[in-house]
Amino acid sequence: MPELPEVETTKRGISPHVLQQRIANVTIRQRSLRWPIPDNIEQILTGQRITAIERRAKYLLLYLEHNTQKALLIHLGMSGSLRIAKPDDAILKHDHADIGFENGLILRYSDPRRFGCILWLDTPPIENKLLSHLGPEPLSEEFDGDYLWQKSRGKSIAVKQFVMDQKVVTGIGNIYATEALFTAGIHPNKAAGKVSKAKYALFVADAKRILERSITQGGTTLRDFVGGDGKPGYFAQQLLVYGRKGEPCPNCATTLKEIRLSNRSSVYCSQCQK
DNA sequence: ATTCTACCCTGCAAGC
């Protein structure tokens, strides 16, 4: 489920239940994620108090007391989720990891496809290979049209792949790239180096607006989620073109087309996106 | 240096 808004709302949702709580026990049922969960993660975490949670791109960083330079790194991959569970809650098939607290609540990691990861960073996160090369956060001021325009000069790669490259900007996944390219009127297959500064400015403004709106909606989703209802309303948001191949363009009624870039679906309007 | 391809894994929907 996770694109950036869902990771952000996951962070907001678990924070009140997890911050300042001391870890009483750790149970790993399936170590084989994208990379194996470290063998010693149980002993590293047990007895420690979680003092801070950060999101960087689609990664979550959980810091322990006296250890601001070390952190637990969690990524949800394509299908992962975190929820707050109670001791009596049933353990489902893909609930791979539990972090149990002294107050009895459990931070439970689930990931059917196991594309996510749970790693221990024992060097400053900024130095970690997975985090060091990440581009700016999409909601930061640093991310603007000029930045994208500058960064894209001379690139022949399709603009959609360019804006989904985490080295360029983090947190823009397939859905948001598809949507923002549509509202900005940019053909997904246009060479990144040939998109104008003005178009990039439109794209950035639209991407930020869509992400912010999704985060707002995600809050509602997460309250249900944490409460144990587990009904993600993520898709309830209005997507204009994503997943709507063959339907009329909401702007001009031309039938929406689909191309595949990097083997990922890209829906677009051939009339509105040039 | 940039761009492309294959791959990690399970679940689900569509088609036969």
Add this chain to the structure above:
DNA sequence: TGCTTGCAGGGTAGAA
């Protein structure tokens, strides 16, 4: 009903 196929919100390593 049951089988096969293709697709899914991500991101890396290594090849071209």
